[in-house]
Amino acid sequence: MTTVITFGTFDLFHIGHLNILNRASELGQHLVVGVSSDKLNAHKKGRLPLYPQTDRMKIIQSLKCVDTVFLEESLALKTDYILRYSADILVMGSDWQGRFDHFSSLCQVIYFPRTPSVSTTAIVETIKGT
Template sequence: MKRVITFGTFDVLHVGHIRILERAKQLGHHLTVGISSDALNFSKKQRNPVYPERDRSELIASLKFVDAVFIEGGCRS
């Protein structure tokens, strides 16, 4: 089985996010998505995402072509 992994913040989910995740899934049998933690996002962009990591993770996990989701890096406060 070929596994594919991709990463992103996926804040304010839009059709571009959907399309890139669908294309990623087409590259293999299992798609895992790493969601940038709130802390990681802040460290890179100096601002917090609109939606918290838990909500963003839940949204991405609900997509039929996503097989697994995890929170990527960063410290939690």
């Protein structure tokens, strides 16, 4: 069985999120998704997500393409997560191109192109009217 793992915030869930998760699930028989914790997001983005981690995890778990969801609590634990879930493939968006290549000794690393003209940051800015 091929296990695929990916990570993300998945705040303001949109078609770009769905596209990457569906494409990732097609690479194997089991899709594992790490949802970034509120604390991790505050640290790496300087703000809390609009939706709390429990809600974001429920949204991701409800998708038929997703088999396992866990809370990603630290960027430094990615190796542990890959090993814990016996991931064969790590999938990330192309905006992270090259930044996860060092995991290629543990699993295959694949970067998918982002869905054009869709981003949570842009949606937030539109809502704020800036």
